[in-house]
Amino acid sequence: MVETDKKREVIIEGAIKRFIHYGINKTTMNEIAEDLSVSKPSLYYYFPDKNSLVLGVIDKIFTDYFEIVEKDRYTDISLEQRLAGFTEVKHRFFQKYYMLHLSGGSPDSSLNSDELKSHFLKMKKKNEDFHAAIFQAAIEKGEIAPTDTEKIAELYLESLAGITSLCIMHGNKELFPSKKEMKAMLEKQLSLSKIFIKGLQ
């Protein structure tokens, strides 16, 4: 039913608005329903439970992310430029969806259910595969030396994610990292990315 999918989309977008501002745990199904001027049971007609809705939200966010990075996949730029671009995209998403605590290490971890965690790991794997393909292409172009692209992609992404993780934790107990911290974080990630690529040559 295409009509059903449309409504699901509307609900997901409504949920995202709340989630971005208040976080997943502080957003109730009632609030989402009221925002959309429908009753709570309507929500439950389209999503069996809150977890499913959260899953839909996360899936949408990742779909959006992959859509953007896929666009850049076959552009003719250097590996360094490409990865810098991806880093910036990730950074934008990190900022926009910060309240959803998708980067893990959240104080009130929103992703408690095994279902969500497993889906999250799937997305992580997809991203690793995507980056592995990027590295593979770079090898074929002679930009970097041949290596185990899967391992390198994982290491590369975890190194950058680790810096994000540190930023979240060292955040002085504020709800939101400051603009300054955010900027410093991005710069560190770009520097590291640059050095990392050079180290692969």
Add this chain to the structure above:
Amino acid sequence: MVETDKKREVIIEGAIKRFIHYGINKTTMNEIAEDLSVSKPSLYYYFPDKNSLVLGVIDKIFTDYFEIVEKDRYTDISLEQRLAGFTEVKHRFFQKYYMLHLSGGSPDSSLNSDELKSHFLKMKKKNEDFHAAIFQAAIEKGEIAPTDTEKIAELYLESLAGITSLCIMHGNKELFPSKKEMKAMLEKQLSLSKIFIKGLQ
């Protein structure tokens, strides 16, 4: 009074034994006193409060750490070997003192007081300076290209620390990361360290 310092040392070592097993927050001053067969007020004679004792403990741990790495400072080995050695030392300390949650990002963060945090930052700075000097020496030897050693040292250490941080968080809610996770973490750090150095050449 040298006798006083000796006693302080004994108390610190007793505290460490408890801290290693139960963590800082789950260790009481009474327990430390009983272990040493003294009364609680005796402890308070040598340390004005628990924070001071914790500070003493942390200071001792860092002193031990720096003592080890300083030894390797002027040995005639490659930068890669040297940093790999340091990484392994850090890893040993991380494992040994895991329950103290010195790497931050602890669920029950032991380091709440500003005094402790500031001391911790001092140790971090000292470690950064130490590594900056290592990088400087490597530049002078022609092992790596000239750069801003302070920035690079910070980035290098944070990259490795980030991996530790991810390891702690993704730890499946167990009290202790498994041997397997620990090994994987160390290997990632060594790989990253290697690539990082190569990227500095």
Add this chain to the structure above:
DNA sequence: TTTTTGACCGTTAGAATAAAAAAGTCAGAA
């Protein structure tokens, strides 16, 4: 038949309180 809803139920997260245990103090003994 598909979609929507008001009214309802069981569970849970959070506030409030009480009880326990911990940190920290002090007069005085060794």
Add this chain to the structure above:
DNA sequence: TTCTGACTTTTTTATTCTAACGGTCAAAAA
């Protein structure tokens, strides 16, 4: 000067309670 038993104050933990939340259902609306 160093140490202790007995004490007070503060913090942590356990408990209770309640409001709010997630989720359901019979029935109405489309």
